[in-house]
Amino acid sequence: MQYFYTVRTGDSLSKIAEQHNVLLANLIAANRIQNPDQLAVGEQLSIPASMHNYIVQSGDSVYQLAGKFGVSIATIAEENQLQSPYLLKVGQRLRIPPGVPYYTVQEGDTLEVIARRFNVRTKGITKTSLIQELNQLPTTAITTGMRLKIPYAPIGESGFIAYTSRLEGGPDIWLYDVESGVNKRLTTELGATHSKPIWSMDSSKIAFVGKNQIIYIIYHESGLIGAIDQLAEGGDFTLNWSPDNETLAYTARGKIILYNTRTHESEQLDQAGVSNVNWFPNGKELLFQAVDNEGVSQLYRSSLTGTDREQITNNTEGPMHEVQLSKDGKYVLYTTPGVSISLIYVVEVASGKTFEVKGGPEAKNYFPTWASDSKQIAYSSTELKGQQYRSQIRTVHFDGKNDQIQALSNCFSTPVTWSPKNERIAYLSGCGEEYASEMWAVDIEKRFLVKLIDDNQIDALQWSPSAIADFTTAEFTSDVYEVNFQYPLGWQKVNEERYEGDDGFFQVSAISGSDNLEEVCQIEANQELQPYGSKPTILKSENPEVESCLIMPSDDQPAEMKNQAAFIVKYPTPIIIKGTTYNYFILWADKEHIKEISSTVMFLP
Missing domain, CATH: 3.10.350.10 (LysM domain)
Incomplete structure (x- = not known):
């Protein structure tokens, strides 16, 4: 509210x-x-x-x-x-x-x-x-x-945010449905205050360290929960999923453990004193923190057999915490030296070059996390305002540039998590003496805030890495326009060119134009009646082999256009319909579905 x-x-x-x-x-x-x-x-x-x-x-x-x-x-x-x-x-x-x-x-x-x-x-x-x-x-x-009373509306994107809540006898793992705004409890009396839900990359499983330091796996679709191991109290609770979403890496009993959740078999690597194990995206190497011969914390990479161990850093400062490899495996971030002073550094894996994130005014920078594009980092930075501490929700480029404050939380610090498309960051606020009572999300481009959860008791959160769709797709094929693509199941046919549903629509046609794609897109976007508003955005395809563009409407688009956006793509060979030659296919759809639908467009042979 x-x-x-x-x-x-x-x-x-x-x-x-x-x-x-x-x-x-x-x-x-x-x-x-x-x-x-x-x-x-x-x-x-x-x-x-x-x-x-x-x-x-x-x-x-x-x-x-x-x-x-x-x-x-x-x-x-x-x-x-x-x-x-x-x-x-x-x-x-x-x-x-x-x-x-x-x-x-x-x-x-x-x-x-x-x-x-x-x-x-x-x-x-x-x-x-x-x-x-x-x-x-x-x-x-x-x-x-x-x-x-004016509510905050659900964001409406497909996906979930897993979080740790102390409500109803917790701590336990809960799930917030980003599309509907509905909360669901996943565990009962299995969590602990240190529990942090960790999604597999395909969003099919959640791992966490629960009560009595037991590692649990939640299978998202079935709701089944399995216990796989028990860690030592006060140890390293870092969990990291393999790129194929099957194997969980963690440290226990002085070893690196690789537990396969499909076969329920594990491999153990003798790497004494290691912590913060991460998978490289090739699935054949690991990154981890360990001390060198001088007792100084360093980052290493090795094969899955533990051989070919290679030192990445030449650190001379304090211990490394919150070690996290970027999604593309090119960079790794960490914080140092501790809690009262916490600085963020980024290391280029190939060269060992180090970048410093300047961070906030108090040098208290926490919970850094990579965006899926491997270019941006979100983090929480503590600021003393008057006599009270608060957190700045910040984003920064991996090289420490373009550091911006996106929102404020009244918590001393807060975990942060990116949405699947890196458009939003969720964080906690409404802090009292013990916990945060609210979960918020900030739209990075529009700077608009939405309160997702209120009057709760939350300690940790993580957005599902992939946008989980709760609908299956249907297939549209047109011999007239010589195309095939997928659209949300349940949309009803209006005529041969148009389908509509409760949450969107699409319509197809073909157009003739010059060989200059940019000119064709400009003509469609800037019509006299302004069907896309006064300042539509034209996005050209980044694929050099496909000549296409997206036209996204501006905020002042007429309401009767129902959020219409457009996708224009050049035919490999011009088609003929009723004696007229057309060299472009055009797809209109609501702006929330245009990218997903257009990404499946294929021309018939």
């Missing part, structure tokens, strides 16, 4: 953002503000900030806390069901929201207007029904002065 702040005399967006512990860019995105300099007194702003879980101290009063956190006394009282005269007890836990939990309807408002303004959208589609359901409205009619 979203919280709102009413603009007062003397306010500015930067002042409001600072007061509520929110980045200015996130505040602007949350309210779809076109001109940041035009702010009206009385205007209501959605505040994408975390709930403060506060433990009452000696001398605290509701009046003091209201001033400290910049909210009204009534807001704190209502959130915590306090009765006048609002007496507090030392040790009492309070939830302090960033504003009031409702939007007051203004003259001219409709559910559509409200949903658009406050980003109540899933896959780019406005979801007024979510507002209607949350407020139990019998119809879409609303009146001025009405108070409406």
